[in-house]
Amino acid sequence: MKENQLNSRRSFIKKTAVLSSALSFGSLGLKAMNNTSGKIESKPSFNLNYAPHIGMFKNHAGENPLDEINFMAEQGFTAFEDNEMRNRPIELQNKIGNLLVDKNMKMGVFVAHKIYWDKPNLTSGAISYREEFLEDIKKSVEVAKRVNATWMTVVPGHLDLNQNINYQTANVVESLKYASEILEKNNLIMVLEPLNFYNHPGLFLTESPQAYQICKSVNSPSCKILFDIYHQQVQEGNLIPNIEKSWDEIAYFQIGDNPGRNEPTTGEINFKNIFKFIHSKGFNGILGMEHGNSLEGKEGEQAVINAYLKSDNFLN
Template sequence: MKNHINPRRNFLKNAALGSALATFTSGVSLASTSEKAKARREFNMNYAPHFGMFKNHAGDDYIDQINFMAEQGFTAFEDNGLMNRSLEDQKRIGAALEKNNMTMGVFVIDPGFNWKTGLTTGKQEFKEAFIKECEKAVEVAKIVNAKWMTVVPGYFERRLPLDQQTANVIEAYKLASDVFEPHNLTMVMEPLSDNPDLFLRHSNQGYLICKSVDSPACKILYDIYHMQRNEGDLIKNMQLCWEEIDYIQIGDNPGRKEPGTGEINYQNVFKWIDNQGFKGVCGMEHGNAMPGKEGEQALIDAYHKADAFK
């Protein structure tokens, strides 16, 4: 006799199996999503790597590197050379950041003139070149959904008194603020330690300029590495200028490598910054202390250690 299968029983059996499978796969999916979400919340602050920092893990492609950063829990990214990249690459970068829900950090505005002369001179030709690049930066910012652009005024003009040079920089930054403010963009001036000929070297200089420009489009980029070299007393000096600081960059000293490779107590510094309620970007503006994949993993581990302040 041929066996007959009860259609209703078969339907219920299949339905039960389907339900169980759906529950199982749903659980896997939810677990996977949960793990990814957990990874994205691993760090307390928005640390921003740059291209090349993880190329041994991710390869040379820009998008693969951004994806790797996101997988490691980094929620921001910065690219000093963005303005010099092709439009196609700018669009690819912007799309990758949007896909990974990452914040775009700074890119550099380079007016193209020799920094041994510059905005400190007050010369019209340099102001015009600077403003022209600021206008270009607005269009680039739209592509990658950026908010911040790094600016530096250039070298001392030895033939002018310091106060006149400061006034010239303030005038130029007022003009630039008129370009950025309608777009809710912010240029962040960076005091540097690369050599003593640079005009802008201290955080209190930046504070004075910001107060004089008096615009939300003109703030300070506080690079901890440079400021440790130029003035030290990091937390006190950040506190004095805090209302004008809108962007942070990181690098240990000496060596300008990841936290833990030099003299700065980054766990305490990060704790103080976090306690101020800072929700902006902390750019990883440094090199890797060790080469290869091992060096890249050591860098990631160093950030986990420095970030463990809660």
């Protein structure tokens, strides 16, 4: 075979392989073809509002959070979340808020208060802890205004082993009612996050039915559930039925595959089916990408983007 014929054959085989790979992602995958820079050339359109966080694309965008948000927008992401927003300089908060408006992106959750990982606070019923919590909530209202946020994460803290669980629940509910009064006036929502026993042993709030019961008891539009798919896979499994049972109290989702707590497609969870179910319910809120990258560098960041292209392709 002549050299020019051999080169043509090699080129044909290479293009066919690329096309086959792109087709596995559906129409969105075709937009990512001819990608040699590690960056999707045509902006994809996702069916749900997935929210990356600072640091997820630092190898592509650099260390500046504003540059990273710009990169997220270029990849088609329509939301952003940042657990540490409350602790960032006010000047940066204002810049992030303005940039999100400019990019037509939604602001996701940030952590609203000091979390007690190893001793009781809200479960104890102590007035000093309640006052500290409510003061944090008031400060977080101002943060939310700067970044145009609607949701903020609340974790009620550690179990109080000296009290019956029902008394602890009553103490938590009472504190959350006070917080709801503050948040309702500002049209804001705290989302209660159950955390799994394996990563966070000893915490009070662990399961979706428990969060559901608490939200029903607080009975406020400003107190809802953050359903973290990773945590609830570890803690209780049965994901879609539990999402269905808790649906009217869920306001926010977070994502992470198990094991590893990395991007979808790296573990045992069928995210395509879960995303399809959430979409079928008419959900127009945010799904925070609260997970790591399974691979390092630009390759790992591109793998995250590809995982969402693949998992979001549930309508084809």
